[in-house]
Amino acid sequence: MDKIKIAIADDYAIFRDGLKVGLNQDQNMEVTVEAGNGTELLERLEKNVVDVILMDLRMPGMDGMEATKRIRERFVQTKIIAVTLHDEDSFIVHLMEIGANAYLLKDADPLDIREAIYAVHLHGYYFNDLVNKALLKKLITKGNFKPAFNQKVELSDRELEVLQLICDEKTAIEIGTEIFLSPRSVEGIKQRLIDKIGVRNTAGLVLFAVKNGLI
Known part of the structure; x- marks a missing residue:
């Protein structure tokens, strides 16, 4: 590398x-x-x-x-x-x-x-x-803070699947192999998640998943 x-x-x-x-x-x-x-x-x-x-x-x-x-x-x-x-x-x-x-x-x-x-x-x-x-x-x-997430977001089954795998620390290549998508398609879904949820990066996606009991 x-x-x-x-x-x-x-x-x-x-x-x-x-x-x-x-x-x-x-x-x-x-x-x-x-x-x-x-x-x-x-x-x-x-x-x-x-x-x-x-x-x-x-x-x-x-x-x-x-x-x-x-x-x-x-x-x-x-x-x-x-x-x-x-x-x-x-x-x-x-x-x-x-x-x-x-x-x-x-x-x-x-x-x-x-x-x-x-x-x-x-x-x-x-x-x-x-x-x-x-x-x-x-x-x-404890509900001690209110992140600037889009609370009304609705995620598709595929988006939820990709989000879970991101939280499992999988790379785009690994996610693509597991769910039969190209790494480019995975990156597209990841960016769509970032836009939908209203976060800045992957860490924000994980924080959203934790807050909403997805992991």
């Missing part, structure tokens, strides 16, 4: 350096962009296309939340992983709603960070079992 090109955005150079050394040890990954805040990151992304961004939320100038919104508008295919000290429910929910593909804490094991990178690159999302998925389900069960 081609190397996964990675950007790191964090205002602490020592943190960036540590991540860079660790990730570059993986032969399938390469850190090609570094930035100290959101403004620097956006400027450098104009000249260097990356697959995955590891981004802190609290940075001087443009923070990670604002940068996430702008990246979603300008670099649709780029995956965003929030890597932060903040484990508050509001941060997690808000980041997933505005388009982040994963949310990790800075004390995450290096293996978990690499796993998250592979997951968002291949599947479009990564929910850490100990933090993200547990907190999201807890919030949904």
